Amino acid sequence: MNQSLDIMTAVGAAAAIRDGTMTVEDFARGCLQRMAAREDVLKAWAYVDPAAVLRQARELDKTPSLGALHGLPIGIKDIIDTRDMPTCHNSPIYVGNRPSGDAPLVETLRAAGALIIGKTETTEFAAAGRDPSTRNPFDPTRTSGGSSAGSAAAVGDGQIPLSIGTQTGGSTIRPASFCGVHAMKPSWGTISREGVKVYSLTLDTIGLYGRSIADLDLLAEVFGIGEKQQIPASVSGLRLAFCRSPEWEATEPPMREAFARAEDILRNAGAHVSTLDLPEPFNGLPAAHKTILFREGRTAFLNLYRAHHEILHEDFRHRVENRDGFTDQMLVAAYDLAAHCRTRFDSIAAEYDAVLTPSAPGEAPKGSGAGNPALNHMWTLLHAPCINVPGLKSAAGLPLGITVTGSRYADRQLLAVASAIDQAIAAAI
């Protein structure tokens, strides 16, 4: 593989394809080579058909540009329906499952010229049950994080420029932190989640991975989220709030150091840095998240419990039987608290250009577990856009991500601010 291909951003590759300096086939071939070379160690992929990928790549080379993603390889999390590949949810119930059509989000990607290169490994139903076997690109004894394990690892490892994940707790942002990848969980409801396995309608959100903030902005544009914003020349003068969130106790020393380091870097670069302590009601959000997750999960997995009881993983039986006893009153209280805090967080966030918070408790843990979503689930429940800015690393050389978040639907403004933050951090390390 041409060494440059594995660090080429999606925006850069799109330009090279458009200008005729690189063919779709060459880029796809480079990606496939890197995927094949690394798969034994990384195990990012649930399904790839190299011959079919190259056939489509050659077709795209012969086709006038379909759109902004023309010829760009994209990995799709294996809980998302694809018309030409299996969708197996890492579940024994769905072995060999062949959906008859693309999920709408996949159809939108194809309509913009994307090359769907394969299906990425996932935690079972992006929820619980079976872990993926995916490993961390920086240390194969460690997890890539879940549930969007393969999507994060494949981009983090330089195999592909773009991928799609999902987030219900912390399933996009946490793996991005562990794998050192730029990622975004957009505001709730901005990308169709039809044709994607449901866990919780209130929480499930499509997630985006790329090699730069501009790559994420490119995907946001394709999905019709907001309008392109001017990127600030620098962080100088930006109002940035550092928020430890109610889950700060879950953080470990390497993340605490990285978070302090980010604050120093951005202050030194001229940002107006302040500390944000969220008001008392926000302390109830972690419990509200769990109540909603488990009660909506009861609805989501009922059919599997009834029709595939013997092979359904214990974790899902647990939810359907409501073994933790979440009551209707608890569910209503959780919905109402979340709604209250959404309004308040919009007001709070409006006073800043961005709110920054840790993307994960610390380094990727050993093994193949999903990792602790404590630092992410609150923001998922708030429906707020979250962007993972990588770049910082622990003493051991492992990635530690910072989440840039803000008001609902400020996605594109936040991407512009995150771009300036990303540049400042990259310049300082």
Place this chain on the structure above:
Amino acid sequence: MNQSLDIMTAVGAAAAIRDGTMTVEDFARGCLQRMAAREDVLKAWAYVDPAAVLRQARELDKTPSLGALHGLPIGIKDIIDTRDMPTCHNSPIYVGNRPSGDAPLVETLRAAGALIIGKTETTEFAAAGRDPSTRNPFDPTRTSGGSSAGSAAAVGDGQIPLSIGTQTGGSTIRPASFCGVHAMKPSWGTISREGVKVYSLTLDTIGLYGRSIADLDLLAEVFGIGEKQQIPASVSGLRLAFCRSPEWEATEPPMREAFARAEDILRNAGAHVSTLDLPEPFNGLPAAHKTILFREGRTAFLNLYRAHHEILHEDFRHRVENRDGFTDQMLVAAYDLAAHCRTRFDSIAAEYDAVLTPSAPGEAPKGSGAGNPALNHMWTLLHAPCINVPGLKSAAGLPLGITVTGSRYADRQLLAVASAIDQAIAAAI
């Protein structure tokens, strides 16, 4: 067809099958005969394969009872995926579309022994665009209402005992009112909507049709919604609030008379009847509903706009292009108002055993349009359970339904109260 079959409730038929006094095949054959005899006039069905239905019926006759719905024929709205029948959404884009699997709710029905008898006509994507050709069982020059046109008409016409619809505006309850059918829109999130075409995640809700309140209760039980409640011996002593809602101006004289008649009947039967005027913020709910509907519809139909632009109906282009200019600020305000009113309505409704409100502006209109959802959309947005109690009729003999509603997740309590109300109205007319 045995004349009694077309008025046999699902509960009654289930008992007859269980007791061996009726075979599944006999019941299915009776339903198919009535369907065939009436289809030219009523046009309720998008797809039926009588031979396959009878084959499955005979299988069910040979099988020990699978559950509470063993052998009961159920019609499925044609925006819901079925593994053995096409799912076409009344859209030219989906002609002949064959999903590879059942929607989870269909799998849950089958696991309880249900016989999926066919797919029912729908407004395009249960949203806008093309009207179904379905006519009203009481007057074929009139509409059955939409979007769950065929599901309501087939049950209202005595063709089948049970069917499944959906509601995003008023698509379950309004056709029930027009067709004189018992129907329920449960609390939001209580039945999986995976494998069902998405219009609005905040509003889309699965709807149930049956021949009695007990039939609806049977379906609620199968879907694991709440717990069975004792039915009051009569309405005597029940606290019933008559609520004209902010959309009262949309009602026509026949409904106004029916609503007053219901109040008289229930008062005379001993209920404590009162008038409920909702507080001022509720007046904003109709506009909030439209904002959410159109903005979430923009997300839902983006892929069709991009990939099937030429044959996509103008109504959906309208939404994707956001021609009405609904802003992010309007969307946030709509979400927040809805959340505020949900909490308040729960408190208000807790003071009564049920809140009653009209199910439609009046009689089914001439033609084949969906009808005006003004009397329904507020309750959909509130996520409140709604039950249509039929029985009342206009001077012209056309059905006029009353909605029985209440707090979120009070579904089974409300079904018990609705049963008493239903009996009181049936006894008085």
